[in-house]
Amino acid sequence: MNISDFNIEFDKMIKRDYFSDKVHPMRKKAFSKFLETGLPTKKWEDWRFTDLSSISKSNFRISEKQDAPKGDVDISQYQIDNVETIVIYNGHYLEALSSIPSGIKLLSGLDYLEKKDWGIKSPEDSPFDLLNTAFMDSGMSIVVDQNVIVEKPIRMLFISSGLESLMVTPRIHIDLGESSSATFIEHHGGDSSSFFQNGSTFVTLEQNAQLDHIRIQSNSVTTANIVNIQVEQNADSRYTFFQFADGSQLGRLNIYNELKGEGANCAINGLTLSNDSQHLDNHIITDHQVPHCSSSQNFKTVLQDNSSGVFNGRTIVRKDAQKTDSSQSNKNLLLSKSALVNSNPQLEIYADDVKCAHGSSTGALDKDALFYLRSRGLDVLSAKALLVRGFATELLDIVKHDETRDFITDRFDSWLSENTTA
Amino acid sequence: MLDIKNLHAGVDGKEILRGLNLSIKPGEMHAIMGRNGSGKSTLANVITGREDYKVTKGDILFASDSILDWSPETRSLAGIFMSFQYPVVIPGVNNTYFLKAALNAKRKHAGKKGLDAAGFLKLIKEKLNEVSMDPKYLQRAVNDGFSGGEKKRNEILQMLTLEPTLAILDETDSGLDIDALKIIADGVNRYRNADRSFLVITHYQRLLKYIEPDFVHVLIDGQIVKSGGKELALELEEKGYSWLES
Numbered sequence: 316m317n318i319s320d321f322n323i324e325f326d327k328m329i330k331r332d333y334f335s336d337k338v339h340p341m342r343k344k345a346f347s348k349f350l351e352t353g354l355p356t357k358k359w360e361d362w363r364f365t366d367l368s369s370i371s372k373s374n375f376r377i378s379e380k381q382d383a384p385k386g387d388v389d390i391s392q393y394q395i396d397n398v399e400t401i402v403i404y405n406g407h408y409l410e411a412l413s414s415i416p417s418g419i420k421l422l423s424g425l426d427y428l429e430k431k432d433w434g435i436k437s438p439e440d441s442p443f444d445l446l447n448t449a450f451m452d453s454g455m456s457i458v459v460d461q462n463v464i465v466e467k468p469i470r471m472l473f474i475s476s477g478l479e480s481l482m483v484t485p486r487i488h489i490d491l492g493e494s495s496s497a498t499f500i501e502h503h504g505g506d507s508s509s510f511f512q513n514g515s516t517f518v519t520l521e522q523n524a525q526l527d528h529i530r531i532q533s534n535s536v537t538t539a540n541i542v543n544i545q546v547e548q549n550a551d552s553r554y555t556f557f558q559f560a561d562g563s564q565l566g567r568l569n570i571y572n573e574l575k576g577e578g579a580n581c582a583i584n585g586l587t588l589s590n591d592s593q594h595l596d597n598h599i600i601t602d603h604q605v606p607h608c609s610s611s612q613n614f615k616t617v618l619q620d621n622s623s624g625v626f627n628g629r630t631i632v633r634k635d636a637q638k639t640d641s642s643q644s645n646k647n648l649l650l651s652k653s654a655l656v657n658s659n660p661q662l663e664i665y666a667d668d669v670k671c672a673h674g675s676s677t678g679a680l681d682k683d684a685l686f687y688l689r690s691r692g693l694d695v696l697s698a699k700a701l702l703v704r705g706f707a708t709e710l711l712d713i714v715k716h717d718e719t720r721d722f723i724t725d726r727f728d729s730w731l732s733e734n735t736t737a
Numbered sequence: 738m739l740d741i742k743n744l745h746a747g748v749d750g751k752e753i754l755r756g757l758n759l760s761i762k763p764g765e766m767h768a769i770m771g772r773n774g775s776g777k778s779t780l781a782n783v784i785t786g787r788e789d790y791k792v793t794k795g796d797i798l799f800a801s802d803s804i805l806d807w808s809p810e811t812r813s814l815a816g817i818f819m820s821f822q823y824p825v826v827i828p829g830v831n832n833t834y835f836l837k838a839a840l841n842a843k844r845k846h847a848g849k850k851g852l853d854a855a856g857f858l859k860l861i862k863e864k865l866n867e868v869s870m871d872p873k874y875l876q877r878a879v880n881d882g883f884s885g886g887e888k889k890r891n892e893i894l895q896m897l898t899l900e901p902t903l904a905i906l907d908e909t910d911s912g913l914d915i916d917a918l919k920i921i922a923d924g925v926n927r928y929r930n931a932d933r934s935f936l937v938i939t940h941y942q943r944l945l946k947y948i949e950p951d952f953v954h955v956l957i958d959g960q961i962v963k964s965g966g967k968e969l970a971l972e973l974e975e976k977g978y979s980w981l982e983s
Contacts, residue, residue, distance in 0.1 A: 681825070683825045684825045684826075686787050686788070686809060687821065687824070687827070688839075689786075689808065689809040689813070690786075690787075690809045690810075690812075690813055690818075691835075691839040691842075691895060692810050692814050692842040692846070693838060693839060693842055694842070695808070695810070697838065698810075701834075701838065702830070704830070705828055705830035705878070707829070708829035
C-alpha cells in the first residue's frame, strides 16, 4: 500500500456512518502523523531485518459490513474449553458466537475512550501505532475492578477469512484494578489468503494486579500480523506474557513494558515456529524505571526451510532502578541449513546495583543427543521430534490454564509432525 | 554373538582401529583394556553405529549378520546396547517419557504391545530398585542435573529396561566412587546369563574385581595385542602396558 492507497482507505473510514465522529479528531491527528513517517524501511534500526514489502506492495482495503460472515461460522477448530470467547471475524464482532465473561466490564472502544476522557496516550513515533489509532475498527476494552479475581480466561478469537485483501485494525485496552487478576488470550486464526492485521493492545496494571496474557498467532501463512503491546505496571503487579506463533507470512510482535512501581515483575516469553518463507520478528523492550523490580525475557524459535526470524530484546535499567533483577534469553533451533535468525539481546544499564543476565544461542539439533536417543532404539524422526519437544517444553509449561496449554501443545505437535525431516 | 573381523575404522579421516579382531560368544564377559587414545571408545562407537565413525575395511557381524549398514536404532532394536562414557544431557525431555518411548519401540519391534503408563511404572520401579535409584530421577529431564554416578546408574537402568543381548559398557566405572561402582557391578552381575554377552571397556583394573571377565584383551594403537583370562588384568596392573608395546 502506498500513501495514496492509505489516503483512500482513510477517507472511507472517516465517512462511515456507523463509527462515531467523536473519534475523528484522534484518527485524523494520528493519520497525518503517519503520513509524515510512512511505513518503516530496512534503514530504520528497529526494522533492519524485516522486509515490509508484503504490506507496502499489496493493496488492502478496510473491512466493510459485507466482509462479515453471511451465514453460520464454524469455530469448532478453535475450540478451547473452559474459556469465555469473544469472536471477531474480519474485524466484525459476532455476538451470537460470543459469551460474555462475568466479573468484568466489557466496553466498546468509544465507551472506553469516553470513560478515560480521551486521555489515552499512545506512541506517536511508531507508524503502526499511528495507523492503529487512525484505523481502529474492532477490539474491546476490558476493565476489571479492584480485588476481582476473574477465574475463567477471557479469549478474543480473531478470525481472518476469505479471498479479499483486508486490513483489520483491532484495538484492545485492558485495565486491571488493584489486587485483581485475570487471564487474557488473543487467538488469531483463519484461512484468509491475504490479510493485514495491525493490532494495538494497551495494558494497565494497578498495584498488585496480575495478568496472564497469552497470544496464539496461528493465522494462515499468507497474512501479515503486526502487533504493538504496551504494558504499564504499577507497584507489585505481575505480568506474564506468552506468545505461541506458528502462523503469518510476516509477523512482528512489539512489546514495550514499563515497570513503574516498585516490586513489579514481568515475564515475557515466546515460542515461535516457522517454515517455508515465513518471517517472524519479536521486539521486546522492558523498561525498569524504579527499584526492586524483576523481569525476564525468554524467547525460543524453531525454524524450518527458508524461514527467518528476529529476536531483538532490550532491557533498560534506568538510573533509579537499583536492585533490578533481570534476565534475557534467546535460543534458536535451526532445522534447515537455509533458515536464518537474527538474535540481538541488549542491556542498557544506568544503575549500579543490579543483577542482569543475558544470553543467546543458535544451532542445529545436538548430534550427540540424537545419537543417544537412536542408540536406544528411537527412529530418526521420533528422536528429532523428541529433541525439539524438549527444546520447547519449558515455554509450553508457562501456560497455566490446562485447556489452553493442551490446545497449544496439540498445535505444536502437529507442526512438529509436519516439519520433522530425516 | 559378535564377530569383528579385521576392522579398520576412524573418524575425521584418521584411522584409529587398525585391523581389530574380536569374537564374543553368548554368555561371555569380555574386557578391553588400554590407555587413553588406544581406540577403546572408537570401538564402542563403531559397534553401536555412530555416524561420525567410518569403517574403511573389515566387518562386524552380530548374530551372523553384517551390521555395518545398519542405523544405530536398528542395531539397538536387534539387541546391542552401549552404556555411554559420557551420557548425554537432554534438557526438557522427561526421563520417564524417554525410557517408555525406548522400551515401547523395542517391544513394538519384537511384535509385542506397548506398555501403558501403569504397566511401565510397575516395571520401571523394579528396575530402579536394582540400581538403588530414587524414583525422583524419573521425573527429571534425561541426565539433567544428575551427578556422575547418577548418570551411570541411569545408563544401567536403561540396560536393565531394554534387555539387550550385547551390552557394551564404555568406561562405566571411570570417576565412580566405590559405593556407586558396587551398585553398578551388582546390577550387571545379576543381569548376566547364558544368552547375554558383555564388552566392558575400561582402563582401570578396579572394575574387574567386581565384574569378573572371562577374557581380557589389551588394545594398543587400534589392535588387540594380547588376550588372556582375568589374570591378564592383574598382570597389567603390576606391569603397566609398556611391556606389550613393540
